[in-house]
Amino acid sequence: MNSSVPTPSRRSVAIVGSTGSIGTQTIEAIADDPDRYEVVALAAGSSVAVLVEQVRVLRPSFVAVGDEAALGPLRDALRAAGIDHEVETAAGPEGLAECARRADITVNGVVGFAGLPVTLAALESGKRLALANKESLIAGGPVVQAARRTPGAELVPVDSEHAAVHQCLRANDRPERVSRIQLTASGGPFRGKKRSELEAVTIDDALAHPTWSMGPKITIDSSTLMNKGLEVIEANELFGSPAGALGYGLAIDDIDVVVHPQSIVHSMVTYSDGSTIAQLSLPTMKLPIAYALAYPDRFPVPYGAIDWATLGSLDFEVPDLESFPCLGLAFEAGRIGGTAPAWLSAANEVAVDAFLKKRIRWVDISDVNAAVLAAHDGGMGDTLEGVLAGDHLARRTADDLVNALGRSTR
Numbered sequence: 001m002n003s004s005v006p007t008p009s010r011r012s013v014a015i016v017g018s019t020g021s022i023g024t025q026t027i028e029a030i031a032d033d034p035d036r037y038e039v040v041a042l043a044a045g046s047s048v049a050v051l052v053e054q055v056r057v058l059r060p061s062f063v064a065v066g067d068e069a070a071l072g073p074l075r076d077a078l079r080a081a082g083i084d085h086e087v088e089t090a091a092g093p094e095g096l097a098e099c100a101r102r103a104d105i106t107v108n109g110v111v112g113f114a115g116l117p118v119t120l121a122a123l124e125s126g127k128r129l130a131l132a133n134k135e136s137l138i139a140g141g142p143v144v145q146a147a148r149r150t151p152g153a154e155l156v157p158v159d160s161e162h163a164a165v166h167q168c169l170r171a172n173d174r175p176e177r178v179s180r181i182q183l184t185a186s187g188g189p190f191r192g193k194k195r196s197e198l199e200a201v202t203i204d205d206a207l208a209h210p211t212w213s214m215g216p217k218i219t220i221d222s223s224t225l226m227n228k229g230l231e232v233i234e235a236n237e238l239f240g241s242p243a244g245a246l247g248y249g250l251a252i253d254d255i256d257v258v259v260h261p262q263s264i265v266h267s268m269v270t271y272s273d274g275s276t277i278a279q280l281s282l283p284t285m286k287l288p289i290a291y292a293l294a295y296p297d298r299f300p301v302p303y304g305a306i307d308w309a310t311l312g313s314l315d316f317e318v319p320d321l322e323s324f325p326c327l328g329l330a331f332e333a334g335r336i337g338g339t340a341p342a343w344l345s346a347a348n349e350v351a352v353d354a355f356l357k358k359r360i361r362w363v364d365i366s367d368v369n370a371a372v373l374a375a376h377d378g379g380m381g382d383t384l385e386g387v388l389a390g391d392h393l394a395r396r397t398a399d400d401l402v403n404a405l406g407r408s409t410r
């Protein structure tokens, strides 16, 4: 694609988290439409070999690694590939953030809280943020809302449910006529199981998602329904009331979660006349990625279209909050507001990491999350320092709980 001639209509794109699931699918989506986009910045956490191969193919002018220790190996690898003179390098949170200042559109596919500086840099420089990193919006809520008011700043969600809601909301231009949002959930690999049946589940069981192909953190979150809980908070931040003119005057309890195992209906919006508008497509993340890049246009992309002859039936059921307490915890955190969502999200990052390292059981994840949320100190998080302090304290609280649990289960 680097051999094609740039035209003024090509929009520059930064992909932060380029070696992860969202990043690689963004690269594939752009490869399908090379005349419209030009990749000018790439960043990863520490996967230097894959990152350098992406640089070799896409030839961005800026590349960064989140892990400072990976900067030396990155420079060595670029030199070995003979392309070090073409590309500027940087590292750490500021390196990731700088990517967002170099492009018209930033795809934030970072995993976890580390995505916050990228979210803020894209919005504060008045650019489009194609947001796949829900944790930055959840943890940094008040700070991100302020950044969204920067002239030119535009947040288009890449999360499939929120991309669906974003599309459904375009069916009506009167914000006060929106009455409820329905987020759909596949239910994950343990749908229909009781809590007692979930005590001995393994990492492989939890990673076997029935419909979506995603990275390990979000796949575990899907198995606990924490992902849906975080998405409820995300929807409340994106479409709710706190940002005034940006919002639709909805509260967190105006959001419903509907279990829909086929993952065809990606979410819905119900209007004041009782009409519900839904967005349907095959479950591929490339479609919401292409939507966030192209919005308000729609480009002719080759994925997502449903074959109605083979679709079959669509089922809907209510979520089981007893087997999957993380979903209820998220509503609770959303109602508390302030840094409560940040505490829950940070606790969950620590707990999922501990589960993936076999230090705690799957059922312990929700227990850690519940205990950390119960310890929330009432912080408001309306400054970046407040958000960082809350994140730090929540992680320490979760670490202590994990260490105690780890000892007792070994």
Ligand code: MG
Binding pocket: 159, 160, 161, 231
């Ligand atoms: Mg989602």
